[in-house]
Amino acid sequence: MESSLVLRVVAKLLIPFILLFALYVQFHGDFGPGGGFQAGTIFAAGIVFYALVFGLDNARRIVPDRLVEAMLALGVLIYAGVGVAGLLLGGNYLDYFVLAADPVHGQHRGIFWVEAGVAVTVSGVMLKIFYMFAGRGRHDGDAA
Amino acid sequence: MSLAAHLPALQVVLPLLSAPLAVLLRHGGLAFAIVTAGAWSAFAAAIALWLQVGETGAISYHIGNWPPPWGIEYRVDRLASFILLLVAGTAAVVLPYSRASIAREIPRELHYLYYAMFGLCLAGLLGIVVTGDAFNIFVFLEISSLSTYVMIALGRDRRALAASYRYLIMGTIGATFFVIGIGFLYLMTGTLNLVDLAERMRSVESSRPVLAALAFITVGVSLKLALFPLHQWLPNAYTYAPSAVTAFLAATATKVSVYVLIRFWYSVFGETLIFHRLPLPQILLLLSLAAMFAASFTAIFQDNLKRLFAYSSVGQIGYITLGMSFDSVSGLTAAVVHLFNHGITKAAIFLLIGGLVVGLAKPDAHRDAPAGSRDAVPPAPTFDRLAGLAQRMPLTCFGIVVAGLSLIGVPGTAGFVGKWYLILAAMEKGQFWIVGAILLSSLLAVAYVWRFVEVAYFRSPPAGCARCEPPPGLLIPAWLLVGATVWFGLDTSVTLGTALDVARQLVKVGA
Numbered sequence: 001m002e003s004s005l006v007l008r009v010v011a012k013l014l015i016p017f018i019l020l021f022a023l024y025v026q027f028h029g030d031f032g033p034g035g036g037f038q039a040g041t042i043f044a045a046g047i048v049f050y051a052l053v054f055g056l057d058n059a060r061r062i063v064p065d066r067l068v069e070a071m072l073a074l075g076v077l078i079y080a081g082v083g084v085a086g087l088l089l090g091g092n093y094l095d096y097f098v099l100a101a102d103p104v105h106g107q108h109r110g111i112f113w114v115e116a117g118v119a120v121t122v123s124g125v126m127l128k129i130f131y132m133f134a135g136r137g138r139h140d141g142d143a144a
Numbered sequence: 145m146s147l148a149a150h151l152p153a154l155q156v157v158l159p160l161l162s163a164p165l166a167v168l169l170r171h172g173g174l175a176f177a178i179v180t181a182g183a184w185s186a187f188a189a190a191i192a193l194w195l196q197v198g199e200t201g202a203i204s205y206h207i208g209n210w211p212p213p214w215g216i217e218y219r220v221d222r223l224a225s226f227i228l229l230l231v232a233g234t235a236a237v238v239l240p241y242s243r244a245s246i247a248r249e250i251p252r253e254l255h256y257l258y259y260a261m262f263g264l265c266l267a268g269l270l271g272i273v274v275t276g277d278a279f280n281i282f283v284f285l286e287i288s289s290l291s292t293y294v295m296i297a298l299g300r301d302r303r304a305l306a307a308s309y310r311y312l313i314m315g316t317i318g319a320t321f322f323v324i325g326i327g328f329l330y331l332m333t334g335t336l337n338l339v340d341l342a343e344r345m346r347s348v349e350s351s352r353p354v355l356a357a358l359a360f361i362t363v364g365v366s367l368k369l370a371l372f373p374l375h376q377w378l379p380n381a382y383t384y385a386p387s388a389v390t391a392f393l394a395a396t397a398t399k400v401s402v403y404v405l406i407r408f409w410y411s412v413f414g415e416t417l418i419f420h421r422l423p424l425p426q427i428l429l430l431l432s433l434a435a436m437f438a439a440s441f442t443a444i445f446q447d448n449l450k451r452l453f454a455y456s457s458v459g460q461i462g463y464i465t466l467g468m469s470f471d472s473v474s475g476l477t478a479a480v481v482h483l484f485n486h487g488i489t490k491a492a493i494f495l496l497i498g499g500l501v502v503g504l505a506k507p508d509a510h511r512d513a514p515a516g517s518r519d520a521v522p523p524a525p526t527f528d529r530l531a532g533l534a535q536r537m538p539l540t541c542f543g544i545v546v547a548g549l550s551l552i553g554v555p556g557t558a559g560f561v562g563k564w565y566l567i568l569a570a571m572e573k574g575q576f577w578i579v580g581a582i583l584l585s586s587l588l589a590v591a592y593v594w595r596f597v598e599v600a601y602f603r604s605p606p607a608g609c610a611r612c613e614p615p616p617g618l619l620i621p622a623w624l625l626v627g628a629t630v631w632f633g634l635d636t637s638v639t640l641g642t643a644l645d646v647a648r649q650l651v652k653v654g655a
Contacts, residue, residue: 066170073164073260080161083153086208093153094208 387498
């Protein structure tokens with residue numbers, strides 16, 4: 001599979017757009033369908049696609065295991081951190097109203113960071129699962 | 145910001161934060177420090193909440209400043225604060241024990257993940273208790289359950305994987321049933337807030353979806369609390385999990401599920417529906433009696449000490465549910481107080497058994513063990529290895545005996561208080577045969593505790609065995625809990641006082 005020229009060229013063309021689309025879904029989550037969960041999955045799918053075409057080792061070089069594991073934890077920390085920020089600014093836990101002078105703006109800011117945390121953890125989990133299955137030494141392709 | 149006002153949120157958030165931090169640090173020692181700090185601060189928060197609730201009554205906390213019933217409400221009442229004490233307290237004792245215990249049971253590179261899972265499990269269990277939102281209970285149930293499956297699978301014995309998988313299947317069925325029940329309730333009432341749910345329930349009480357919801361929730365939670373005959377996952381999970389995990393789960397996981405059942409039966413569905421219009425108390429009575437006899441009887445014939453006490457747990461849960469089935473103040477008091485007392489008793493026993501296994505694994509402790517076999521599977525605490533153990537590990541054995549007396553229900557130990565109130569409740573109802581049943585099943589407990597005493601104290605140890613008491617890092621936390629079982633047997637003001645308050649608040653219809 002690694003020798004297929006068409007696949008490699010198409011992959012190189014598509015992967016930037018897949019990652020871009022993930023960002024679109026992420027930031028459009030405020031106004032329409034989308035959000036951190038979907039964006040994180042799409043982002044991870046882009047990396048998984050890369051791993052399928054260029055091999056697991058190359059993918060692991062770009063997104064190393066340690067980074068993936070850090071992402072798992074970091075996303076949860078960002079989410080919980082938004083809650084703690086609400087506490088520190090004098091509101092209740094996960095209170096977005098106090099995050100900005102204007103409460104509506106505060107709501108936007110709060111959900112923005114929460115969704116960012118979700119995206120980081122979800123893409124981390126997806127990649128971790130993929131790496132663990134693919135790394136077992138059997139056929140890598142089926143795990144996607 | 146005043147700290148006291150945010151205690152209900154901090155109660156869950158502090159252990160929750162410690163888990164991802166432990167993963168980020170990637171170091172066993174640091175992860176231990178941070179998760180232990182999280183658990184201890186959670187314990188401090190639980191004590192503060194318990195005092196606060198005792199003074200001012202139930203505390204309501206609005207997550208995100210959205211008022212209930214729209215937003216998620218955290219609600220701590222007398223019962224919740226009592227369970228918080230049990231869960232956070234056990235975690236605060238078991239975590240320091242873990243440090244010395246898992247070094248021998250779990251590969252070093254997995255230590256930080258163990259602590260992360262412990263932190264998540266603790267946060268989940270505390271969350272179930274604190275939250276006043278039905279769907280939130282499900283979310284926390286899943287957080288605690290998933291981390292539990294991982295922790296059980298970390299056991300050294302390969303059978304731990306099968307045990308964990310079995311628990312995963314059963315636990316997932318339980319959680320699914322629970323969420324289906326919540327779905328039905330939401331369908332009928334349009335709310336997820338427990339207080340609001342209880343109010344709106346009155347108008348749709350006897351509709352079919354509500355009855356279906358009751359059935360799903362009861363069966364789902366019964367799976368998680370290991371009510372006989374839904375306990376099949378428990379013995380293997382307890383036997384093959386790492387010692388510290390067994391102790392923590394035995395004291396908390398099933399107990400928190402009992403809490404959920406009490407909450408739904410008394411606070412949401414209401415006593416009239418549960419106890420007077422449906423045959424639930426009769427069913428629960430039968431199942432409880434079956435647990436008390438069948439599980440305790442099975443326990444007598446177990447060859448593995450850990451497994452013996454796992455079966456005993458199923459039997460003891462029978463006492464707790466028996467108390468619930470009476471629908472009386474003394475019955476519910478018995479259930480709540482026994483839930484707490486049995487929790488600490490069982491935690492003490494499993495911590496001691498963990499130390500016992502470590503002691504047995506010492507190279508000079510047993511002739512069969514090859515020297516330097518730290519990587520080998522630690523020997524299972526089967527009875528043939530325990531002969532004359534009291535001479536080799538006097539403190540450990542004495543601890544198990546004291547906690548065993550509490551399981552039997554000897555006056556002066558914690559286990560007595562719950563049984564005494566159970567007997568009172570049965571006499572109030574005029575059902576003297578239940579009194580007889582309680583006493584008879586206590587005799588079964590005498591039998592299985594005696595089995596240990598006989599082997600450990602009256603058989604001569606194999607020749608050439610030195611004294612091999614487990615290290616103080618294992619003994620001190622375990623003995624702290626043994627001390628607690630005696631303390632709460634003598635001074636019942638905290639446990640019994642709270643349980644009586646709880647029962648008087650919750651039981652409105654029954655006498």
